[in-house]
Amino acid sequence: MMKIETTLSTLAEDINAFYDARQWHFLTVNGIDLGEGKIELQWIFSRYGAKDDIVIYNTQSDYETPVPSIVSLIPSAFMSEREIVDMFGLKIEGTERGLYLDKDSLEHPLRGES
Protein backbone atom coordinates (compact mmCIF):
# COMPACT_ATOMS: atom_id res chain seq x y z
CA MET A 1 0.00 0.00 0.00
CA MET A 2 1.31 3.41 -0.94
CA LYS A 3 -0.02 6.69 0.43
CA ILE A 4 0.52 9.82 -1.63
CA GLU A 5 -0.09 13.19 -0.04
CA THR A 6 -2.07 15.61 -2.17
CA THR A 7 -3.97 18.88 -1.73
CA LEU A 8 -7.50 19.82 -2.72
CA SER A 9 -6.13 22.34 -5.23
CA THR A 10 -3.91 19.76 -6.99
CA LEU A 11 -6.10 16.67 -6.52
CA ALA A 12 -7.68 16.62 -9.98
CA GLU A 13 -4.32 17.24 -11.62
CA ASP A 14 -2.63 14.49 -9.55
CA ILE A 15 -5.32 11.92 -10.27
CA ASN A 16 -5.43 12.86 -13.93
CA ALA A 17 -1.69 12.19 -14.18
CA PHE A 18 -1.96 8.91 -12.25
CA TYR A 19 -5.19 7.25 -13.33
CA ASP A 20 -5.35 4.85 -16.26
CA ALA A 21 -8.71 3.05 -16.37
CA ARG A 22 -7.13 -0.08 -17.87
CA GLN A 23 -4.59 -0.38 -15.07
CA TRP A 24 -6.30 0.94 -11.98
CA HIS A 25 -9.59 0.10 -10.36
CA PHE A 26 -11.14 3.02 -8.48
CA LEU A 27 -12.23 1.71 -5.09
CA THR A 28 -13.81 4.60 -3.26
CA VAL A 29 -13.51 7.99 -1.61
CA ASN A 30 -13.20 7.72 2.14
CA GLY A 31 -13.56 10.33 4.86
CA ILE A 32 -12.32 10.11 8.44
CA ASP A 33 -13.25 12.77 10.97
CA LEU A 34 -10.15 13.87 12.87
CA GLY A 35 -11.97 16.07 15.37
CA GLU A 36 -11.78 19.84 15.87
CA GLY A 37 -13.39 20.46 12.49
CA LYS A 38 -10.73 18.56 10.52
CA ILE A 39 -11.38 15.72 8.12
CA GLU A 40 -9.02 13.33 6.34
CA LEU A 41 -9.99 12.44 2.77
CA GLN A 42 -8.72 9.43 0.84
CA TRP A 43 -9.12 8.48 -2.83
CA ILE A 44 -8.31 4.76 -3.03
CA PHE A 45 -7.23 2.68 -6.07
CA SER A 46 -6.12 -0.92 -6.64
CA ARG A 47 -4.17 -2.26 -9.61
CA TYR A 48 -5.80 -4.92 -11.78
CA GLY A 49 -4.01 -8.26 -11.71
CA ALA A 50 -1.48 -7.28 -9.03
CA LYS A 51 -1.33 -8.62 -5.49
CA ASP A 52 -2.20 -6.11 -2.76
CA ASP A 53 -1.17 -3.11 -4.87
CA ILE A 54 -3.18 -0.24 -3.43
CA VAL A 55 -2.59 3.49 -3.86
CA ILE A 56 -4.23 6.11 -1.66
CA TYR A 57 -4.29 9.82 -2.42
CA ASN A 58 -4.55 11.46 0.97
CA THR A 59 -5.27 14.98 2.18
CA GLN A 60 -6.80 16.90 5.06
CA SER A 61 -9.44 19.58 4.94
CA ASP A 62 -12.20 21.18 6.98
CA TYR A 63 -15.97 20.93 6.71
CA GLU A 64 -16.41 24.16 4.75
CA THR A 65 -13.77 24.10 2.00
CA PRO A 66 -15.28 22.79 -1.26
CA VAL A 67 -13.82 19.45 -2.39
CA PRO A 68 -13.15 19.04 -6.12
CA SER A 69 -15.07 16.34 -7.95
CA ILE A 70 -13.18 13.69 -9.93
CA VAL A 71 -16.24 12.53 -11.88
CA SER A 72 -14.92 14.05 -15.11
CA LEU A 73 -11.88 11.74 -14.76
CA ILE A 74 -13.62 8.72 -13.21
CA PRO A 75 -17.35 8.67 -14.08
CA SER A 76 -18.17 6.01 -11.49
CA ALA A 77 -16.91 8.22 -8.64
CA PHE A 78 -20.25 10.01 -8.33
CA MET A 79 -21.63 7.37 -5.97
CA SER A 80 -18.77 7.72 -3.47
CA GLU A 81 -18.86 11.51 -3.73
CA ARG A 82 -22.59 11.56 -2.99
CA GLU A 83 -21.99 9.34 0.03
CA ILE A 84 -19.29 11.65 1.40
CA VAL A 85 -21.56 14.67 0.91
CA ASP A 86 -24.35 12.95 2.86
CA MET A 87 -22.31 11.47 5.64
CA PHE A 88 -19.93 14.35 6.36
CA GLY A 89 -21.90 17.34 5.05
CA LEU A 90 -19.05 18.34 2.73
CA LYS A 91 -19.48 20.38 -0.43
CA ILE A 92 -18.42 18.68 -3.64
CA GLU A 93 -19.01 20.54 -6.88
CA GLY A 94 -22.00 19.22 -8.82
CA THR A 95 -22.98 16.78 -6.06
CA GLU A 96 -26.27 16.98 -4.17
CA ARG A 97 -27.27 15.45 -0.86
CA GLY A 98 -29.90 12.74 -0.84
CA LEU A 99 -28.18 9.40 -1.45
CA TYR A 100 -29.00 8.05 2.01
CA LEU A 101 -30.47 11.06 3.80
CA ASP A 102 -33.26 13.41 2.80
CA LYS A 103 -32.15 16.10 0.38
CA ASP A 104 -32.94 18.83 2.90
CA SER A 105 -31.47 16.97 5.86
CA LEU A 106 -29.24 19.03 8.13
CA GLU A 107 -27.54 15.96 9.55
CA HIS A 108 -24.02 14.72 8.82
CA PRO A 109 -23.81 11.49 10.82
CA LEU A 110 -20.11 10.67 10.50
CA ARG A 111 -18.83 14.01 11.73
CA GLY A 112 -17.24 13.71 15.13
CA GLU A 113 -19.47 16.42 16.55
CA SER A 114 -22.69 14.61 15.56
Added chain:
Amino acid sequence: MKKTVHIPLGSQHISLLEPIRFKFECENEKIVGVDADVGFVHRGVELACTRNFEFKQVGYVVARVCGLCAITHSLSYTLAAEKLLGYEANDRIKYLRMLMVELDRIHSHMLCLAHTAENAGFEALFMQIMGDRELIMDVQEAISGNRVQFDFIAIGGVNRDLTPELADLIRHNLTALSEKIDALMVLFEGNWSLSLKYKGVGVLSLEEAYIYNALGPLARATGLATDVRAETNDFPYEAIGYKMILESGGDIHARNFVRLREIVNSIDMCRNIADNLPAGEIQEKTKGKPKGEALVRVEAPRGELFYLVRGNGGNMLERVRIKTPTFSGIPAMMEVFKGSEYADAPAILASFDPCMSCTAK
Protein backbone atom coordinates in the same frame (compact mmCIF):
# COMPACT_ATOMS: atom_id res chain seq x y z
CA MET B 1 -38.35 15.15 -32.13
CA LYS B 2 -39.13 11.83 -30.43
CA LYS B 3 -41.40 11.90 -27.43
CA THR B 4 -39.78 10.66 -24.23
CA VAL B 5 -41.66 9.08 -21.36
CA HIS B 6 -40.40 8.70 -17.80
CA ILE B 7 -41.13 5.29 -16.30
CA PRO B 8 -40.13 4.35 -12.74
CA LEU B 9 -39.10 0.82 -11.78
CA GLY B 10 -39.35 0.51 -7.98
CA SER B 11 -38.93 1.31 -5.20
CA GLN B 12 -41.52 -1.46 -4.76
CA HIS B 13 -41.83 -3.69 -7.80
CA ILE B 14 -42.70 -7.32 -8.42
CA SER B 15 -39.21 -7.96 -9.86
CA LEU B 16 -37.35 -6.53 -6.87
CA LEU B 17 -36.23 -8.41 -3.79
CA GLU B 18 -35.25 -5.18 -2.04
CA PRO B 19 -36.11 -1.51 -2.53
CA ILE B 20 -34.32 0.43 -5.24
CA ARG B 21 -35.82 2.90 -7.70
CA PHE B 22 -34.66 3.34 -11.27
CA LYS B 23 -36.09 6.26 -13.16
CA PHE B 24 -36.02 5.35 -16.85
CA GLU B 25 -36.31 7.87 -19.65
CA CYS B 26 -37.78 5.98 -22.60
CA GLU B 27 -38.30 6.66 -26.28
CA ASN B 28 -41.11 4.26 -27.17
CA GLU B 29 -39.86 1.02 -25.57
CA LYS B 30 -36.17 1.90 -25.59
CA ILE B 31 -34.43 3.20 -22.47
CA VAL B 32 -32.35 6.28 -23.30
CA GLY B 33 -31.63 7.64 -19.83
CA VAL B 34 -31.57 6.29 -16.29
CA ASP B 35 -31.23 7.54 -12.74
CA ALA B 36 -30.98 5.40 -9.61
CA ASP B 37 -32.12 5.96 -6.03
CA VAL B 38 -30.49 3.41 -3.74
CA GLY B 39 -30.79 4.66 -0.17
CA PHE B 40 -34.12 3.28 1.03
CA VAL B 41 -32.72 0.94 3.69
CA HIS B 42 -29.88 2.98 5.17
CA ARG B 43 -29.27 1.88 8.75
CA GLY B 44 -26.13 3.75 9.77
CA VAL B 45 -24.03 0.63 10.29
CA GLU B 46 -20.70 2.48 9.87
CA LEU B 47 -21.68 4.92 12.60
CA ALA B 48 -22.91 2.13 14.91
CA CYS B 49 -19.55 0.35 14.53
CA THR B 50 -17.68 3.32 16.00
CA ARG B 51 -20.23 4.65 18.51
CA ASN B 52 -22.19 1.73 19.92
CA PHE B 53 -19.99 -1.36 19.79
CA GLU B 54 -16.50 -2.35 20.89
CA PHE B 55 -14.10 -3.76 18.31
CA LYS B 56 -14.67 -7.38 19.42
CA GLN B 57 -18.41 -6.99 18.76
CA VAL B 58 -18.17 -5.22 15.41
CA GLY B 59 -17.66 -8.44 13.42
CA TYR B 60 -21.13 -9.55 14.47
CA VAL B 61 -22.61 -6.12 13.72
CA VAL B 62 -21.29 -5.89 10.16
CA ALA B 63 -22.58 -9.40 9.43
CA ARG B 64 -26.05 -7.82 9.72
CA VAL B 65 -25.31 -5.53 6.76
CA CYS B 66 -26.41 -8.35 4.45
CA GLY B 67 -28.32 -11.60 4.79
CA LEU B 68 -26.71 -13.21 1.74
CA CYS B 69 -23.03 -12.40 2.12
CA ALA B 70 -22.92 -11.99 5.89
CA ILE B 71 -19.90 -14.27 6.00
CA THR B 72 -17.82 -12.02 3.72
CA HIS B 73 -18.68 -8.95 5.79
CA SER B 74 -17.64 -10.59 9.05
CA LEU B 75 -14.54 -12.03 7.36
CA SER B 76 -13.47 -8.67 5.92
CA TYR B 77 -13.83 -6.87 9.22
CA THR B 78 -12.16 -9.70 11.14
CA LEU B 79 -9.16 -9.73 8.79
CA ALA B 80 -8.77 -5.97 9.20
CA ALA B 81 -9.00 -6.19 12.99
CA GLU B 82 -6.51 -9.07 13.06
CA LYS B 83 -4.05 -7.05 10.95
CA LEU B 84 -4.28 -4.23 13.47
CA LEU B 85 -3.64 -6.71 16.29
CA GLY B 86 -0.64 -8.18 14.46
CA TYR B 87 -2.24 -11.64 14.24
CA GLU B 88 -2.29 -14.02 11.29
CA ALA B 89 -4.55 -17.08 11.39
CA ASN B 90 -3.17 -20.62 11.03
CA ASP B 91 -3.91 -22.67 7.92
CA ARG B 92 -6.83 -24.62 9.43
CA ILE B 93 -8.63 -21.38 10.26
CA LYS B 94 -7.90 -19.98 6.79
CA TYR B 95 -9.26 -23.11 5.12
CA LEU B 96 -12.43 -23.12 7.24
CA ARG B 97 -13.01 -19.47 6.43
CA MET B 98 -12.49 -20.10 2.71
CA LEU B 99 -14.90 -23.04 2.91
CA MET B 100 -17.72 -20.91 4.28
CA VAL B 101 -17.05 -18.07 1.83
CA GLU B 102 -17.15 -20.43 -1.16
CA LEU B 103 -20.31 -22.18 0.08
CA ASP B 104 -21.81 -18.73 0.42
CA ARG B 105 -20.81 -17.90 -3.16
CA ILE B 106 -22.52 -21.05 -4.44
CA HIS B 107 -25.87 -20.37 -2.79
CA SER B 108 -25.76 -16.64 -3.63
CA HIS B 109 -25.05 -17.34 -7.32
CA MET B 110 -27.89 -19.87 -7.35
CA LEU B 111 -30.27 -17.31 -5.90
CA CYS B 112 -29.27 -14.89 -8.67
CA LEU B 113 -29.72 -17.50 -11.39
CA ALA B 114 -33.14 -18.40 -9.98
CA HIS B 115 -34.19 -14.78 -9.77
CA THR B 116 -32.98 -14.04 -13.31
CA ALA B 117 -35.03 -17.00 -14.55
CA GLU B 118 -38.11 -15.79 -12.67
CA ASN B 119 -37.80 -12.26 -14.06
CA ALA B 120 -37.48 -13.64 -17.58
CA GLY B 121 -40.76 -15.51 -17.03
CA PHE B 122 -39.50 -18.98 -16.08
CA GLU B 123 -41.24 -19.69 -12.77
CA ALA B 124 -40.66 -23.45 -12.74
CA LEU B 125 -36.93 -22.97 -13.32
CA PHE B 126 -36.88 -20.52 -10.44
CA MET B 127 -38.47 -23.14 -8.16
CA GLN B 128 -36.09 -25.83 -9.34
CA ILE B 129 -32.93 -23.79 -8.71
CA MET B 130 -34.17 -22.61 -5.31
CA GLY B 131 -34.88 -26.23 -4.36
CA ASP B 132 -31.39 -27.32 -5.42
CA ARG B 133 -29.90 -24.42 -3.47
CA GLU B 134 -31.12 -26.02 -0.25
CA LEU B 135 -28.32 -28.60 -0.57
CA ILE B 136 -25.86 -25.81 0.23
CA MET B 137 -28.05 -24.06 2.80
CA ASP B 138 -28.24 -27.36 4.70
CA VAL B 139 -24.45 -27.71 4.69
CA GLN B 140 -23.94 -24.15 5.90
CA GLU B 141 -26.48 -24.66 8.68
CA ALA B 142 -24.82 -27.91 9.75
CA ILE B 143 -21.38 -26.30 9.87
CA SER B 144 -22.24 -23.00 11.51
CA GLY B 145 -25.43 -23.81 13.44
CA ASN B 146 -27.25 -20.99 11.65
CA ARG B 147 -29.05 -20.73 8.34
CA VAL B 148 -28.55 -17.08 7.40
CA GLN B 149 -26.58 -15.11 9.98
CA PHE B 150 -23.79 -17.62 10.45
CA ASP B 151 -21.68 -15.78 13.06
CA PHE B 152 -19.03 -18.37 12.23
CA ILE B 153 -15.97 -16.13 12.04
CA ALA B 154 -14.50 -14.40 15.08
CA ILE B 155 -11.29 -12.51 15.78
CA GLY B 156 -8.62 -15.17 16.29
CA GLY B 157 -10.40 -18.01 14.50
CA VAL B 158 -13.76 -19.59 13.81
CA ASN B 159 -16.48 -20.60 16.26
CA ARG B 160 -17.06 -24.24 15.20
CA ASP B 161 -14.85 -26.98 13.84
CA LEU B 162 -15.39 -29.26 10.86
CA THR B 163 -15.98 -32.82 12.08
CA PRO B 164 -15.47 -35.90 9.85
CA GLU B 165 -19.28 -36.30 9.72
CA LEU B 166 -19.66 -32.74 8.46
CA ALA B 167 -16.94 -33.32 5.86
CA ASP B 168 -18.94 -36.35 4.64
CA LEU B 169 -22.10 -34.24 4.43
CA ILE B 170 -20.20 -31.63 2.37
CA ARG B 171 -18.93 -34.30 -0.07
CA HIS B 172 -22.39 -35.88 -0.38
CA ASN B 173 -24.30 -32.64 -1.00
CA LEU B 174 -21.68 -31.20 -3.34
CA THR B 175 -21.78 -34.37 -5.45
CA ALA B 176 -25.58 -34.12 -5.66
CA LEU B 177 -25.39 -30.42 -6.52
CA SER B 178 -22.69 -30.96 -9.11
CA GLU B 179 -25.02 -33.14 -11.21
CA LYS B 180 -27.77 -30.52 -11.00
CA ILE B 181 -25.42 -27.69 -12.05
CA ASP B 182 -24.27 -29.74 -15.06
CA ALA B 183 -27.93 -30.08 -16.12
CA LEU B 184 -28.50 -26.36 -15.58
CA MET B 185 -25.53 -25.48 -17.79
CA VAL B 186 -26.97 -27.56 -20.63
CA LEU B 187 -30.33 -25.86 -20.17
CA PHE B 188 -28.92 -22.31 -20.02
CA GLU B 189 -26.71 -22.91 -23.05
CA GLY B 190 -29.11 -24.74 -25.33
CA ASN B 191 -32.67 -23.77 -24.47
CA TRP B 192 -34.11 -21.65 -27.26
CA SER B 193 -36.61 -19.73 -25.09
CA LEU B 194 -33.97 -18.81 -22.51
CA SER B 195 -31.66 -17.65 -25.31
CA LEU B 196 -34.29 -15.16 -26.49
CA LYS B 197 -34.34 -13.59 -23.03
CA TYR B 198 -30.61 -13.73 -22.27
CA LYS B 199 -28.37 -13.70 -25.35
CA GLY B 200 -27.45 -10.23 -26.58
CA VAL B 201 -29.62 -8.62 -23.88
CA GLY B 202 -28.24 -6.16 -21.31
CA VAL B 203 -24.77 -5.90 -22.81
CA LEU B 204 -21.86 -4.22 -21.01
CA SER B 205 -18.75 -3.93 -23.20
CA LEU B 206 -15.22 -4.46 -21.93
CA GLU B 207 -14.43 -0.80 -22.54
CA GLU B 208 -17.47 0.28 -20.50
CA ALA B 209 -16.48 -2.14 -17.74
CA TYR B 210 -13.11 -0.36 -17.44
CA ILE B 211 -14.61 3.13 -17.63
CA TYR B 212 -17.35 2.50 -15.07
CA ASN B 213 -15.23 0.31 -12.77
CA ALA B 214 -17.40 -2.77 -13.05
CA LEU B 215 -16.53 -5.57 -10.68
CA GLY B 216 -17.36 -9.15 -9.79
CA PRO B 217 -19.31 -11.35 -12.23
CA LEU B 218 -20.54 -8.22 -14.04
CA ALA B 219 -16.92 -7.38 -14.97
CA ARG B 220 -15.75 -10.95 -15.59
CA ALA B 221 -18.66 -11.48 -18.02
CA THR B 222 -17.10 -8.77 -20.22
CA GLY B 223 -13.65 -10.38 -20.12
CA LEU B 224 -12.21 -7.97 -17.53
CA ALA B 225 -9.83 -10.13 -15.50
CA THR B 226 -10.42 -8.94 -11.96
CA ASP B 227 -11.09 -11.05 -8.91
CA VAL B 228 -9.91 -10.23 -5.39
CA ARG B 229 -9.15 -13.93 -4.82
CA ALA B 230 -6.33 -13.50 -7.35
CA GLU B 231 -5.33 -10.02 -6.19
CA THR B 232 -4.59 -10.50 -2.48
CA ASN B 233 -2.34 -12.73 -0.40
CA ASP B 234 -4.71 -13.17 2.53
CA PHE B 235 -5.80 -16.71 1.54
CA PRO B 236 -4.08 -19.60 -0.29
CA TYR B 237 -6.68 -19.80 -3.04
CA GLU B 238 -4.30 -21.28 -5.61
CA ALA B 239 -3.66 -24.23 -3.27
CA ILE B 240 -7.34 -25.24 -3.26
CA GLY B 241 -7.84 -24.99 -7.01
CA TYR B 242 -9.10 -21.47 -7.65
CA LYS B 243 -9.50 -20.49 -11.31
CA MET B 244 -10.57 -17.11 -12.61
CA ILE B 245 -13.72 -17.48 -14.70
CA LEU B 246 -14.07 -15.16 -17.68
CA GLU B 247 -16.65 -14.80 -20.43
CA SER B 248 -16.64 -12.27 -23.24
CA GLY B 249 -20.24 -11.55 -24.27
CA GLY B 250 -21.05 -9.05 -21.52
CA ASP B 251 -24.78 -9.93 -21.74
CA ILE B 252 -27.15 -11.70 -19.32
CA HIS B 253 -26.12 -15.05 -20.81
CA ALA B 254 -22.44 -14.33 -20.11
CA ARG B 255 -23.20 -13.24 -16.54
CA ASN B 256 -25.23 -16.43 -16.01
CA PHE B 257 -22.32 -18.52 -17.27
CA VAL B 258 -19.74 -16.73 -15.14
CA ARG B 259 -21.88 -17.64 -12.14
CA LEU B 260 -22.52 -21.23 -13.26
CA ARG B 261 -18.83 -21.86 -13.94
CA GLU B 262 -17.87 -20.18 -10.65
CA ILE B 263 -20.26 -22.53 -8.85
CA VAL B 264 -18.45 -25.47 -10.46
CA ASN B 265 -15.07 -24.03 -9.39
CA SER B 266 -16.33 -23.33 -5.85
CA ILE B 267 -17.63 -26.91 -5.58
CA ASP B 268 -14.15 -28.16 -6.48
CA MET B 269 -12.53 -25.84 -3.94
CA CYS B 270 -14.92 -26.92 -1.16
CA ARG B 271 -14.22 -30.58 -1.92
CA ASN B 272 -10.49 -29.92 -1.78
CA ILE B 273 -10.87 -28.22 1.59
CA ALA B 274 -12.98 -31.10 2.98
CA ASP B 275 -10.36 -33.61 1.78
CA ASN B 276 -7.23 -31.68 2.78
CA LEU B 277 -8.10 -29.70 5.90
CA PRO B 278 -4.86 -28.84 7.72
CA ALA B 279 -4.47 -29.69 11.40
CA GLY B 280 -4.50 -26.95 14.00
CA GLU B 281 -6.53 -25.01 16.53
CA ILE B 282 -9.72 -23.26 15.43
CA GLN B 283 -9.40 -20.47 17.99
CA GLU B 284 -6.20 -18.69 18.95
CA LYS B 285 -5.64 -15.96 21.48
CA THR B 286 -5.03 -12.44 20.27
CA LYS B 287 -3.52 -9.70 22.38
CA GLY B 288 -3.88 -5.96 22.50
CA LYS B 289 -6.30 -3.53 20.96
CA PRO B 290 -6.44 -2.32 17.35
CA LYS B 291 -4.13 0.54 16.56
CA GLY B 292 -3.43 1.95 13.11
CA GLU B 293 -5.18 1.54 9.78
CA ALA B 294 -5.90 -1.66 7.85
CA LEU B 295 -7.44 -2.16 4.42
CA VAL B 296 -8.97 -5.47 3.43
CA ARG B 297 -10.55 -6.69 0.19
CA VAL B 298 -12.53 -9.90 -0.08
CA GLU B 299 -14.30 -11.29 -3.16
CA ALA B 300 -17.96 -11.44 -2.15
CA PRO B 301 -20.42 -13.20 -4.49
CA ARG B 302 -21.20 -9.86 -6.20
CA GLY B 303 -17.59 -8.65 -6.37
CA GLU B 304 -15.08 -6.78 -4.32
CA LEU B 305 -16.01 -6.02 -0.71
CA PHE B 306 -13.71 -3.41 0.83
CA TYR B 307 -13.18 -2.56 4.49
CA LEU B 308 -11.02 0.17 5.96
CA VAL B 309 -10.67 0.02 9.74
CA ARG B 310 -8.80 2.55 11.87
CA GLY B 311 -8.20 2.16 15.58
CA ASN B 312 -6.39 4.24 18.23
CA GLY B 313 -5.46 1.51 20.69
CA GLY B 314 -8.79 1.64 22.55
CA ASN B 315 -11.85 -0.60 22.58
CA MET B 316 -13.79 1.73 20.28
CA LEU B 317 -12.73 2.13 16.65
CA GLU B 318 -12.23 5.51 14.97
CA ARG B 319 -13.54 4.49 11.56
CA VAL B 320 -15.09 1.48 9.86
CA ARG B 321 -15.49 2.16 6.15
CA ILE B 322 -17.55 -0.38 4.20
CA LYS B 323 -17.60 -0.30 0.39
CA THR B 324 -19.87 -2.97 -1.00
CA PRO B 325 -19.86 -4.47 -4.51
CA THR B 326 -23.36 -3.42 -5.56
CA PHE B 327 -22.67 0.16 -4.48
CA SER B 328 -19.64 0.28 -6.79
CA GLY B 329 -21.50 -1.52 -9.56
CA ILE B 330 -24.41 0.96 -9.83
CA PRO B 331 -22.71 3.24 -12.43
CA ALA B 332 -21.99 0.28 -14.74
CA MET B 333 -25.52 -1.06 -14.23
CA MET B 334 -26.97 2.31 -15.26
CA GLU B 335 -24.95 2.19 -18.47
CA VAL B 336 -26.24 -1.29 -19.33
CA PHE B 337 -29.84 -0.10 -19.18
CA LYS B 338 -29.23 2.61 -21.78
CA GLY B 339 -30.24 1.28 -25.17
CA SER B 340 -32.08 -1.72 -23.73
CA GLU B 341 -35.80 -2.44 -24.11
CA TYR B 342 -37.89 -1.50 -21.08
CA ALA B 343 -39.49 -4.97 -21.11
CA ASP B 344 -36.05 -6.50 -20.54
CA ALA B 345 -35.28 -4.27 -17.54
CA PRO B 346 -36.41 -6.73 -14.82
CA ALA B 347 -34.30 -9.60 -16.19
CA ILE B 348 -31.30 -7.29 -16.71
CA LEU B 349 -31.65 -5.96 -13.19
CA ALA B 350 -31.81 -9.48 -11.74
CA SER B 351 -28.70 -10.46 -13.71
CA PHE B 352 -26.75 -7.77 -11.80
CA ASP B 353 -27.64 -9.62 -8.60
CA PRO B 354 -28.06 -6.30 -6.78
CA CYS B 355 -27.98 -6.26 -2.98
CA MET B 356 -29.62 -3.12 -1.66
CA SER B 357 -29.14 -4.10 1.96
CA CYS B 358 -25.37 -3.97 1.30
CA THR B 359 -25.61 -0.84 -0.81
CA ALA B 360 -27.51 1.26 1.70
CA LYS B 361 -25.92 -0.33 4.80
